[in-house]
Amino acid sequence: MPILLALDASSSACSAALLRRREGVDDELISRFEFTPRAHTRRLLPMVDEVLGEAGVAPADLDAVAYGRGPGSFTGLRIAAGTAQGLAFGLDRPLLGVSTLAALALGAHRRHHYRYLFTALDARMGEVYAAAWRCREGRVEALLAEAVLPPSRLCLPPDHADHDWVGVGSGWALWEQMPAQVQAGLSQCLPEMEPAAEDMVLLAVEAFAAGEGRPAHEVQPVYLRDRVAWRKSR
Structure with a gap:
């Protein structure tokens, strides 16, 4: 049964989650979640290592990778997208973008x-x-x-x-x-609720089962307001 990793940095929070779906028994869901304004780059990969380590899962055991594809913080979306794409590309696994x-x-x-x-x-x-x-x-x-x-x-x-x-x-x-x-x-x-990877991984596993995983380079963040990104890049 599939093992999926999801990560998110779309808001002031940063999170990672691993789901191992097993036939005949409850899903195993392991997650990390922290409010880390301006520290997403520093915390995201350590969170990934933590959930993999707690589950006893090697990166090569993953069947797919998912991330919060937006909408949300432009900087956070790019951090999550880059991290997830790097993992999926390096492992040759499909990538899924999940709506925040x-x-x-x-x-x-x-x-x-x-x-x-x-x-x-x-x-x-x-x-x-x-x-x-x-x-x-x-x-x-x-x-x-x-x-x-x-x-x-x-x-x-x-x-x-x-x-x-x-x-x-x-x-x-x-x-x-x-x-x-x-x-x-x-x-x-x-108003205090933030998007979380543990919910994203549950959405991602259903999308994965439906064959919606894509090559890493084909999955892009959804900004909804691209003109802001354009202004910031000028």
């Missing part, structure tokens, strides 16, 4: 059993990265596609506005800028 917003939704579903999750990350410049999801039995289904937009333009999925929605992610710290219809539709907000 989907991972946020799955994390809230796994920990609190919420079903309807509206994820939002602070994108700076007066905008948020946002998407809406329905979660059932450990799976996430997109109800609103990922987008970058001002908080004032957020809206609940039209066909699901009457459900009990929970907001997840740093974007909800901008609550006062949200439309009244969105505020009224949310029963709770969890």
Whole structure:
């Protein structure tokens, strides 16, 4: 059965996780998670070594590598992408990019059993990265596609506005800028939650089983707002 490694540096947190899926028994999931602003480069590879060592797994035993492909911090996404691509290329293993917003939704579903999750990350410049999801039995289904937009333009999925929605992610710290219809539709907000590799690896193993792994050079970060990266490079 497959063994997958996932890593993430898309936010102020840094994380790594290893999943060993075994037939007839519970999955083995080992993870590390730390809030490490401006220390992602220093901590990411040691975290990878820690989860591999705890699992007793050599890099060559991995079947695939996954990483948080965004949206999120531009610098963090590049750090994670470069690290994951280097590992996947060196091991000749497929690489999978996992949505940070989907991972946020799955994390809230796994920990609190919420079903309807509206994820939002602070994108700076007066905008948020946002998407809406329905979660059932450990799976996430997109109800609103990922987008970058001002908080004032957020809206609940039209066909699901009457459900009990929970907001997840740093974007909800901008609550006062949200439309009244969105505020009224949310029963709770969890602005402190960050994307985590342990949720990404669970999404990645399903994608891997569906044959979605790709050669390392074909998998790229998803910024949603490429013009910011262009401005910073000038």
